Amino acid sequence: MTHAQLGRRELMAGGAVAASALVVASCARGKEADPVGQATSGEKGASVSGAPLADAIVPFDGEHQAGVQTPSQAHVNLVGFNLKDGAGQRGARNLMRLWTEDARALCTAETPRGSLEPEMTQTPANLTVTCGWGESFFAKIGAQKPEWLGDVRSYTRDKLRPEWGQTDVVLQICCDDQLTASHVLRHMVRSGASYADVAWVQQGFLNANGSLEDGETPRNVFGQKDGTVNPKTDADFGEQVWIEDGPFKGGTAMVVRRINMNMETWEEVDRHAREISIGRTLDNGAPLSGTEENDPVDLEARDKYGLKAIDPTSHVARAHPPADHPEQVILRRPYNFDLAPSPERPGELSNSGQIFICFQKNPREQFEPIQARLDELDQLNTWITHVGSAMYYVVPGTQGGTSWGENLLKG
Amino acid sequence: MTHAQLGRRELMAGGAVAASALVVASCARGKEADPVGQATSGEKGASVSGAPLADAIVPFDGEHQAGVQTPSQAHVNLVGFNLKDGAGQRGARNLMRLWTEDARALCTAETPRGSLEPEMTQTPANLTVTCGWGESFFAKIGAQKPEWLGDVRSYTRDKLRPEWGQTDVVLQICCDDQLTASHVLRHMVRSGASYADVAWVQQGFLNANGSLEDGETPRNVFGQKDGTVNPKTDADFGEQVWIEDGPFKGGTAMVVRRINMNMETWEEVDRHAREISIGRTLDNGAPLSGTEENDPVDLEARDKYGLKAIDPTSHVARAHPPADHPEQVILRRPYNFDLAPSPERPGELSNSGQIFICFQKNPREQFEPIQARLDELDQLNTWITHVGSAMYYVVPGTQGGTSWGENLLKG
Numbered sequence: 001m002t003h004a005q006l007g008r009r010e011l012m013a014g015g016a017v018a019a020s021a022l023v024v025a026s027c028a029r030g031k032e033a034d035p036v037g038q039a040t041s042g043e044k045g046a047s048v049s050g051a052p053l054a055d056a057i058v059p060f061d062g063e064h065q066a067g068v069q070t071p072s073q074a075h076v077n078l079v080g081f082n083l084k085d086g087a088g089q090r091g092a093r094n095l096m097r098l099w100t101e102d103a104r105a106l107c108t109a110e111t112p113r114g115s116l117e118p119e120m121t122q123t124p125a126n127l128t129v130t131c132g133w134g135e136s137f138f139a140k141i142g143a144q145k146p147e148w149l150g151d152v153r154s155y156t157r158d159k160l161r162p163e164w165g166q167t168d169v170v171l172q173i174c175c176d177d178q179l180t181a182s183h184v185l186r187h188m189v190r191s192g193a194s195y196a197d198v199a200w201v202q203q204g205f206l207n208a209n210g211s212l213e214d215g216e217t218p219r220n221v222f223g224q225k226d227g228t229v230n231p232k233t234d235a236d237f238g239e240q241v242w243i244e245d246g247p248f249k250g251g252t253a254m255v256v257r258r259i260n261m262n263m264e265t266w267e268e269v270d271r272h273a274r275e276i277s278i279g280r281t282l283d284n285g286a287p288l289s290g291t292e293e294n295d296p297v298d299l300e301a302r303d304k305y306g307l308k309a310i311d312p313t314s315h316v317a318r319a320h321p322p323a324d325h326p327e328q329v330i331l332r333r334p335y336n337f338d339l340a341p342s343p344e345r346p347g348e349l350s351n352s353g354q355i356f357i358c359f360q361k362n363p364r365e366q367f368e369p370i371q372a373r374l375d376e377l378d379q380l381n382t383w384i385t386h387v388g389s390a391m392y393y394v395v396p397g398t399q400g401g402t403s404w405g406e407n408l409l410k411g
Numbered sequence: 412m413t414h415a416q417l418g419r420r421e422l423m424a425g426g427a428v429a430a431s432a433l434v435v436a437s438c439a440r441g442k443e444a445d446p447v448g449q450a451t452s453g454e455k456g457a458s459v460s461g462a463p464l465a466d467a468i469v470p471f472d473g474e475h476q477a478g479v480q481t482p483s484q485a486h487v488n489l490v491g492f493n494l495k496d497g498a499g500q501r502g503a504r505n506l507m508r509l510w511t512e513d514a515r516a517l518c519t520a521e522t523p524r525g526s527l528e529p530e531m532t533q534t535p536a537n538l539t540v541t542c543g544w545g546e547s548f549f550a551k552i553g554a555q556k557p558e559w560l561g562d563v564r565s566y567t568r569d570k571l572r573p574e575w576g577q578t579d580v581v582l583q584i585c586c587d588d589q590l591t592a593s594h595v596l597r598h599m600v601r602s603g604a605s606y607a608d609v610a611w612v613q614q615g616f617l618n619a620n621g622s623l624e625d626g627e628t629p630r631n632v633f634g635q636k637d638g639t640v641n642p643k644t645d646a647d648f649g650e651q652v653w654i655e656d657g658p659f660k661g662g663t664a665m666v667v668r669r670i671n672m673n674m675e676t677w678e679e680v681d682r683h684a685r686e687i688s689i690g691r692t693l694d695n696g697a698p699l700s701g702t703e704e705n706d707p708v709d710l711e712a713r714d715k716y717g718l719k720a721i722d723p724t725s726h727v728a729r730a731h732p733p734a735d736h737p738e739q740v741i742l743r744r745p746y747n748f749d750l751a752p753s754p755e756r757p758g759e760l761s762n763s764g765q766i767f768i769c770f771q772k773n774p775r776e777q778f779e780p781i782q783a784r785l786d787e788l789d790q791l792n793t794w795i796t797h798v799g800s801a802m803y804y805v806v807p808g809t810q811g812g813t814s815w816g817e818n819l820l821k822g
Contacts, residue, residue, distance in 0.1 A: 053621035074589065074619065116682050117634045119693055123622050178485065178589075178616040182632065182749040182763065186674060189760050198760065201751035205589040208485065210464035210621055211534050221593065223528045263597060271527050282530055338593040340612035349600050349609065352593065 053125045053176055053209060060107040060128075062397040063250055065404075067130030068331065068359050069237055072218065072227075073174040076204045076335045077185040078256065078355060080167030080390065081196040082136075089141045093409045095195040096131070099171075100403035102191050103129035106184050115187065125177035126209070127184060131404045132254045132392025137168040143408050145393070146248045148364045152255060152389045155375035164258045164388025167199045172254075172357070176209040202258060202388075204335025204355040217285060217293065220336055221352045222266055222383070224278055225285030227332045228293055240366070241331050241359050247408070250396025252359045255367045258388030260345065261353040266383045277379035279316030287316060315380040318373045330366050331359040353384070363391060464536045464587055464620060471518040471539075473808040474661055476815075478541030479742065479770050480648055483629065483638075484585040487615045487746045488596040489667065489766060491578030491801065492607040493547075500552045504820045506606040507542075510582075511814035513602050514540035517595050526598065536588035537620070538595060542815045543665045543803025548579040554819050556804070557659045559775045563666060563800045566786035575669045575799025578610045583665075583768070587620040613669060613799075615746025615766040628696060628704065631747055632763045633677055633794070635689055636696030638743045639704055651777070652742050652770050658819070661807025663770045666778045669799025671756065672764040677794045688790035690727030698727060726791040729784045741777050742770040764795070774802060 058066045083092060102112040107127050111118040138145035151166060171188055175181040189198055206218040217225040231240045238244060243251050266274070275281050275288065285293040289301035289309040297320050301309040310317050321328035338352040345351055360366035374381070395405040469477045494503060513523040518538050522529040549556035562577060582599055586592040600609055617629040628636040642651045649655060654662050677685070686692050686699065696704040700712035700720040708731050712720040721728050732739035749763040756762055771777035785792070806816040 051622055051624045051627070053619055054623070116678070116685075117693075119630060119634050123618060125619060125622055177619040177622045179618045179622075179630065179747060182616070182747065185749070186632075186761055186763070190674075190678070193760060198752055203751070205593070207534060207590045208464055208536060208588040208619060211462055211536055211588045211590075212465070213462045216462070219530060219590065221590075221597075223530050263601075267527070267601070274527075336590060336593065338596070340614070341609055349604060350597055352597070 054123045055109070056126045056176065057108055057124050058126050058128050060104045061399050064242060064252070064397045065128075065130045065394060066107070066397075067128035067172055067174050068241065068252060068333070068394065070126070070128050070174070071215075072206055072333055072335075073126050073128070073176045074206055074208050075175050075178045075181045076202070076355065076357075077171075077173040077181050078202040078204070078335075078357070079171045079173065079185060079189070080199040080201075081169045081171070081192065082199050083140055083168050083196050084194075087140070087195045089409065091195045092137070092141045095169075095192050096404045096406070096409060098191055098195075099129075099131065099188060100398060102187060103131075104398070106187065112187065112191070114191075117183065117187075120180070120183040123177050123180050125175050125180050127173070127175040127177075127180055129184065129188065130172040130174070130394060132170040132172070132394045133405065134166055134168050134170070134390065134392050136166070138393075140168065141409060144247065146243075146251075146253070148253065148362045149391065149393050152257075152363070152391050153368055153372075155371060155386065157375050157381060158386050158389065160389055161387045163200055164202070164390075165199075166390045169196060170254070170256070170390070170392050178205075200388075202256075202337065202355045204337045206335060220334070220354055221261055221263065221338060222274075223282055224280065225293060226334055226354075228280075228285055229297070229329070231329070231331050237331070240327075240329050241361065243361050248393065248396075252394045253361065253363045253366075254392045254394050255356075255358050255360075255363050256388065256390045256392075257356040257371075257386050259354045259356050260351075260385045260387050262345075262348060262383045262385075263350040263352060264348050276311050277314060277382070279310040279314030288314075311379070313377055313379050315374070315378050318376075318378045319370055321370075325369065327365055328370050329360075330370065333357045333359065359394070465534045466520070467537045467587070468519055468535050469537050469539050471515045472810050475653060475663070475808045476539075476541045476805060477518070477808075478539035478583050478585050479652065479663060479744070479805065481537070481539050481585070482626075483617055483744055483746075484537050484539070484587045485617055485619050486586050486589045486592045487613070487766065487768075488582075488584040488592050489613040489615070489746075489768070490582045490584065490596060490600070491610040491612075492580045492582070492603065493610050494551055494579050494607050495605075498551070498606045500820065502606045503548070503552045506580075506603050507816055507820060508814045509602055509606075510540075510542065510599060511809060513598060514542075515809070517598065523598065523602070525602075528594065528598075531591070531594040534588055534591050536586050536591050538584070538586040538588075538591055540595065540599070541583040541585075541805060543581040543583070543805040544816065545577055545579050545581070545801065545803050547577070549804075551579065552820060555658065557654075557662075557664070559664065559773045560802065560804050563668075563774070563802050564779055564783075566782060566797065568786050568792060569797050569800065571800055572798045574611055575613070575801075576610075577801045580607060581665070581667070581801065581803050589616075611799075613667075613748065613766045615748045617746060631745070631765055632672055632674065632749060632761075633685075634693055635691070636704060637745055637765075639691075639696055640708070640740070642740070642742050648742070651738075651740050652772065654772050659804065659807075663805045664772065664774045664778075665803045665805050666767075666769050666771075666774050667799065667801045667803075668767040668782075668797050670765045670767050671762075671796045671798050673756075673759060673794045673796075674761040674763060675759050687722050688725055688793070690721045690725030699725075722790070724788055724790050726785070726789050729787075729789045730781055732781075736780065738776055739780050740771075741781065744768045744770065770805070 105112040109124045111121045135150045173184050217228050220226045231237050241252050280287050287297045289298035303309045335355045342351040516523040520535045522532045546561045584595050628639050631637045642648050652663050691698050698708045700709035714720045746766045753762040
């Protein structure tokens, strides 16, 4: 993949010796050689210092936006915006131009025009800024939307709260450094303030860069490995995630679900019951039909008593694509949240859960049928509640001079 | 320092070769050789993997608690607790025993007794858990308190909110991995739930481990380097921070101030005016009387116009210890916060600021006179508001079998 090769080439061209290459490879989880496109830039030639993350740059421009196929960074600031009244197509176009210029600068360790904080832009730490448009955004700019784009269908178990609902636009700011993520959140909010207001901010985290082995699946607050069955190769992404033709080519569909997870009641359950409810072991995430995390989920496998190894009501069994619907797969790119206890969650000492973010070609054919099965029956439902829901079209990637969704904003 | 030597010895004893030692040294900001005591454990011998942070352990036991002299980790969960009614001295003693056992286990990558989540305890990532007692805790256990311990004095500019006020006990959970910090917060809250209730949680961050050079001063949300003039050597800590005799020997005093920082109005000001208000440059943090960050603050220095190089009303000038009061110095160990915009901060697109945490022998002689000067006059006051305030006695360190404040809880 071009990005990855670029990273390695630059590194080598920078005259790095074997030992320093080892340091970079190790510190950055080997990302410069990662098949899914996250790169450690050797631009400053200083990555062998005590601050290996500081200079890590994920290329901003490309066929697709970064932040989807990019390995998950440690932090997310997911921000829903609504256009100001009267912004109109002109305002929307200005907003996208401004934001794209600024995001491109921030992601490549440049100081955006008009910023007085060059010191805050020097630690990209694998920063990505990814932009998505809701159905209402298309309506406001008077453009044809993807046929599938609209409200996420409702589910019987949903307890949606208005403060986590659909917005016109979303920015997904991901970074391995929370100070950078914070500055970028601030910068983008300020930069767009003439055209758009913040509706919500969802802040999440995973393990730190440097805490997980290369490619290791991160855990959620229930201790489960989350995201094992994800597309991995470019071919997988072409098949499951990227829209490959038509006017929306190069983009993808993003679904956001905010999920409260009840630590109190989860912790009342012993490990065996927890594992049955998920259908995977807690220690290495192996399906109960196998022994290793990446073993196939075999719903027909039997245990020594002749019973199904994976309970048919378990989360894994219910989420698994049926044999006649192999397209029901998605890229899960979730983040954990853990906030101060809230009066909105009586009886809970915690206020934690997951910002579930997934990507796919078409959520009506991928996310929604999966979620419909889970909503109908899933042991995990005992401890989780969906409280937020939104859907966006993630516009294609940009080149040097272009801005987000430029071709769709013409007219 | 013993801890540092231990880290390096273990590493070498683990059979690490030169190249792998280089990796660890670089990734962990060279902390295993750091003079202030943060160690990279070689216990698992696996630190040369792609997950150098995972195994990084700060020793729990020692003359002093960790988390004070320890270089700041990337994340803090600062939790204020109040004892339940009727917990009494017996409850307080049980709580301290339970908490100490659990904190010791968690900080050393062991699974605490009764925990069903061994997977969540395997990534200590420089975890420290530090316990402090408020005046009311001493009253409830019927023990003699340090003479200086009580409410922080009030200042004219304070806009204190009850939700960020004094509590009986505080736990400062610091870690380079936010998932670990989250699990530890959850574990400690649950573990103490029979005896204590959460009053508040203050969550903060700095740059990621791996984003800063070894010893580099982190920046706050205004972009200022914050914490330049801190004690650095054991001798400095002995002089400024650790209580060295009497019944409270080995402990220290902690003051917590929650400070809202107004991004809107700060950003209206140009860089020159920002620098004058602080008395330091933004780029490298040098005092305006010098050129390098660690140059002395010279309040008499003149610029080319014959004017004072450091404005006498600047933050640095006002915070500087007067010649006749050299004891007015503290260990600043602050964290940034940045939350979703709040209706409590009208007109602000951000909800950010600082969890100011400082340590000293005696806050009446160190923090309070400094803060009194700042409260009276400090250009920085234009943009900041103190909204929370609390003071604690941080009990001494423990040894293998002892628990927090054991000697004070006898009786």
